[in-house]
Amino acid sequence: MMIGLKELAAQRGLSIQITASADEHAKQVVDRVLAALRAAIDARGRASLALSGGRSPKAMLRRLNTVEFDWEQVTLTLVDERWVAPEHADSNAGLLWRHMPAVMNKVNWLPLYRGIGLAEDAAASSALIADLLPLDAVVLGMGADGHTASLFPGAHDIMQMLAPDASAPCMPALSTSGAQRLTLSGAALHSARLQLLAVRGEDKAMTLCAALAGQHPEWPISSFLRAPLEIIYSPDGS
Secondary structure, three states: OHHHHHHHHHHOOOEEEEOOOHHHHHHHHHHHHHHHHHHHHHHHOOEEEEEOOOOOOHHHHHHHHOOOOOHHHEEEEEOEEEOOOOOOOOOHHHHHHHHOHHHHOOOEEOOOOOOOOHHHHHHHHHHHHHOOOOOOEEEEOOOOOOOEOOEOOOOOOHHHHHOOOOOOOEEEEEOOOOOEEEEEOHHHHOOOOEEEEEEEOHHHHHHHHHHHOOOOOOOHHHHHOOOOOEEEEEOOOO
């Protein structure tokens, strides 16, 4: 699987790192993100970062929390969010506050959920995110079904949501179960200076290989599998 993954990425001209452990995976992701943020601060005096939620990023978030950095010069937002309050167990904002409180207390935090209404929250977030574009760094995840952010296969208007010229940088979305979500669209994600796909687990490798091989162009992740995307993968899904 590892040889196939490397070869498929190389065929698309994509950079890929494969790490042996979840800890090493977290280290490589953090190192790459910090390098991009430092470059942005050196060039423009500020930086912007969008992180993914879920289970896999927890080790990376905990490592970020230990890093001495100019977090006051960073605007942080999310790649996507469930439309729930931060206190809810499923909130990605809550995940960030639990696992990297030291960072959250210093950054310029731009939440997607505002508790007004799904469409209203998307519009308010879009207005703020538009001022940040292009984002300096985006860390994407991927589901075994080929979704990324809250961009799901078969979703209504998915191709318009994925497009680099999508109508707004933040849009309302529905999960496959019908849960309300907010997601960055192609307008924000495709513009990022660093587009990093962080993936762990052998099941995700199978999905990624199929997408890289062009077997599922309908999967949202497939629209990101081109330069300048970088991939960091570990078979350790623990």
